[in-house]
Amino acid sequence: xxxxxxxxxxxxxxxxxxxxxxxxxxxxxxxxxxxxxxxxxxxxxxxxxxxxxxxxxxxxxxxxxxxxxxxxxxxxxxxxxxxxxxxxxxxxxxxxxxxxxxxxxxxxxxxxxxxxxxxxxxxxxxxxxxxxxxxxxxxxxxxxxxxxxxxxxxxxxxxxxxxxxxxxxxxxxxxxxxxxxxxxxxxxxxxxxxxxxxxxxxxxxxxxxxxxxxxxxxxxxxxxx
Amino acid sequence: xxxxxxxxxxxxxxxxxxxxxxxxxxxxxxxxxxxxxxxxxxxxxxxxxxxxxxxxxxxxxxxxxxxxxxxxxxxxxxxxxxxxxxxxxxxxxxxxxxxxxxxxxxxxxxxxxxxxxxxxxxxxxxxxxxxxxxxxxxxxxxxxxxxxxxxxxxxxxxxxxxxxxxxxxxxxxxxxxxxxxxxxxxxxxxxxxxxxxx
Numbered sequence: 001x002x003x004x005x006x007x008x009x010x011x012x013x014x015x016x017x018x019x020x021x022x023x024x025x026x027x028x029x030x031x032x033x034x035x036x037x038x039x040x041x042x043x044x045x046x047x048x049x050x051x052x053x054x055x056x057x058x059x060x061x062x063x064x065x066x067x068x069x070x071x072x073x074x075x076x077x078x079x080x081x082x083x084x085x086x087x088x089x090x091x092x093x094x095x096x097x098x099x100x101x102x103x104x105x106x107x108x109x110x111x112x113x114x115x116x117x118x119x120x121x122x123x124x125x126x127x128x129x130x131x132x133x134x135x136x137x138x139x140x141x142x143x144x145x146x147x148x149x150x151x152x153x154x155x156x157x158x159x160x161x162x163x164x165x166x167x168x169x170x171x172x173x174x175x176x177x178x179x180x181x182x183x184x185x186x187x188x189x190x191x192x193x194x195x196x197x198x199x200x201x202x203x204x205x206x207x208x209x210x211x212x213x214x215x216x217x218x219x220x221x222x223x224x225x
Numbered sequence: 226x227x228x229x230x231x232x233x234x235x236x237x238x239x240x241x242x243x244x245x246x247x248x249x250x251x252x253x254x255x256x257x258x259x260x261x262x263x264x265x266x267x268x269x270x271x272x273x274x275x276x277x278x279x280x281x282x283x284x285x286x287x288x289x290x291x292x293x294x295x296x297x298x299x300x301x302x303x304x305x306x307x308x309x310x311x312x313x314x315x316x317x318x319x320x321x322x323x324x325x326x327x328x329x330x331x332x333x334x335x336x337x338x339x340x341x342x343x344x345x346x347x348x349x350x351x352x353x354x355x356x357x358x359x360x361x362x363x364x365x366x367x368x369x370x371x372x373x374x375x376x377x378x379x380x381x382x383x384x385x386x387x388x389x390x391x392x393x394x395x396x397x398x399x400x401x402x403x404x405x406x407x408x409x410x411x412x413x414x415x416x417x418x419x420x421x422x423x
Contacts, residue, residue, distance in 0.1 A: 011396075011397075011400050012393075012396035012397065012400060013396075014400060014403075015374075015375075015399050015400055015403040016374075016399075018403070019375060021374070021378070043404070046407055046411070047403055047404070047407045049411075050406070050407035050408075050410040050411050051403075051406075051407065051410065053410060054356065054410065055352070056375070056376065058352060058353070059352075059353050059356065059376065060261065060376065062353045063261045063264055063265050064261060066264060066274060066277075066278070067260040067261055067264045067278075067281065070256055070260045070264065070278070070281055070282065070285070071252070071253045071256035071257050071260065073282050074252065074256050074282050074285040074286060074289070075249055075252050075253060075256075077282060077286055078248075078252065078286060078289060078290075079249075081286070
């Protein structure tokens, strides 16, 4: 016994029934159910009548006609691609990018070797000119050891004539060293006394005392220098 | 010794033959099997026979070059449908790009033929052209569902895979498309004239 389909179900099956695409087992059920819906019956009749003018085969034969040489064209193109893969005309496609890559590589190495010394190396080779207040901070940012920083300072203090814009630079270096000392927290091995009264602390030392301190520091870790 | 090649019936046979045997033979069988489907799909998107022809060639070349990678998770037809849509989208994009620079409106719909045919073929061509115009009036989902079900006679499950729509939604789309087309056909003078001739 077949169950009655709902209106929605009939609508879903209606086009397939109209075009003979409905499976055998559903045809009876559909025909039985549509009796209850006269509006769907008239719609079915309308669809059948309208599509009677549509010749599916005519459209299909048009496509057949249009595509009759397609396989030949495709195979020709496939074969021509296969044959041309190693042809001389294809050579520039590989050669140009390879040459470009080689040139880029050479340029890259050239530029790399001509780059200036890093800050650490410059300080070690005494070629660094500290001319701006920010240079001191740069030394700290570069993670230069305490001894190296102190060495820079001592060099500047030994030869004051070589120090441009001296006060500001030295203050910055000393302030940074103070900061490092306080971060280190070990007062015995601290290289310089923590600044309690700002920049004036350096004025309390005599020239000889400063020289001694700096000498001690340079002996303490000579490997860094 | 003369050996006779076995007919390539299933898609699996075609793929195997293409990968390990006679490539040209397998490609011919493959293209002939699906050419109408690919061509008609491309035509619906591009609305130009020349572009559809180019697109169909491109689709088959792409498909055959990658056929060894086909994993069989969907049917070949679903796979080809996706490739066709991608290729057609590329052509449409290129067309828009060109029309931007050439001040062409890009909506040219050519229906020219280089085939000299008898009267019946002319009539069929006119009918096909007329029907394509009516199909173009449908929303894309409805149009695709209608064509894939009515002309290509695919199952709802296959269409669902291609369009990414549920089977229930497809049935509703199909019904609406058929309703709209029936109305258009009923009001069409061309079809009425044709109907009296038939």
